[in-house]
Amino acid sequence: GAGVSQSPSNKVTEKGKDVELRCDPISGHTALYWYRQSLGQGLEFLIYFQGNSAPDKSGLPSDRFSAERTGGSVSTLTIQRTQQEDSAVYLCASSRGQANTEAFFGQGTRLTVV
Amino acid sequence: LAKTTQPISMDSYEGQEVNITCSHNNIATNDYITWYQQFPSQGPRFIIQGYKTKVTNEVASLFIPADRKSSTLSLPRVSLSDTAVYYCLVGVNLTGTASKLTFGTGTRLQVTL
Numbered sequence: 001g002a003g004v005s006q007s008p009s010n011k012v013t014e015k016g017k018d019v020e021l022r023c024d025p026i027s028g029h030t031a032l033y034w035y036r037q038s039l040g041q042g043l044e045f046l047i048y049f050q051g052n053s054a055p056d057k058s059g060l061p062s063d064r065f066s067a068e069r070t071g072g073s074v075s076t077l078t079i080q081r082t083q084q085e086d087s088a089v090y091l092c093a094s095s096r097g098q099a100n101t102e103a104f105f106g107q108g109t110r111l112t113v114v
Numbered sequence: 115l116a117k118t119t120q121p122i123s124m125d126s127y128e129g130q131e132v133n134i135t136c137s138h139n140n141i142a143t144n145d146y147i148t149w150y151q152q153f154p155s156q157g158p159r160f161i162i163q164g165y166k167t168k169v170t171n172e173v174a175s176l177f178i179p180a181d182r183k184s185s186t187l188s189l190p191r192v193s194l195s196d197t198a199v200y201y202c203l204v205g206v207n208l209t210g211t212a213s214k215l216t217f218g219t220g221t222r223l224q225v226t227l
Contacts, residue, residue, distance in 0.1 A: 004157075042219045043201070045216050093158075104160075105156075105158050
């Protein structure tokens with residue numbers, strides 16, 4: 001596609017439910033990043049993928065969070081047993097994966113846990 | 115990873131030049147310096163990237179002194195539409211692989227008439 005696509009754009013879920021957030025990166029981009037941004041705050045790094053491998057999972061807040069990437073393309077971020085503090089905008093970005101290349105961001109998924 | 119420090123906010127009038135400085139004292143030899151811009155309700159957008167001295171594109175200039183412990187993003191003649199948050203990043207250069215992109219708190223620029 002022309003850019004990074006994230007779905008859904010908005011998600012309201014009840015506390016305790018599981019949610020899946022999807023990211024379609026730009027075709028050919030081998031690197032994929034997930035971030036979380038709370039209202040008025042900066043970007044919190046969650047995880048990044050090089051191909052299907054995740055060299056750095058250090059940003060995942062708890063074991064309720066997991067992410068996978070298949071076929072070097074689509075990635076899914078799963079949050080189990082959602083809590084109200086999980087409410088935020090979840091941003092995905094992709095890049096060519098070579099050192100220091102530009103990362104392109106999607107519009108994000110706004111998650112609200114009620 | 116090198117930590118970055120930026121002013122939390124800046125104010126400017128339309129038509130002025132704005133300079134935002136970022137400190138990165140622990141920058142590594144292979145690290146590049148990258149700046150992103152973020153508008154409300156949007157993902158960040160790449161502005162400019164450099165390694166040393168000066169880089170200029172159609173949007174901004176990036177000044178990097180010889181010791182590379184800081185960098186300055188220069189926005190010429192800002193307009194109201196430049197109101198945004200600006201992030202400075204210093205990434206780990208892993209040749210042939212992706213870099214972990216760590217965003218700091220950013221600088222919130224407010225441009226007024």
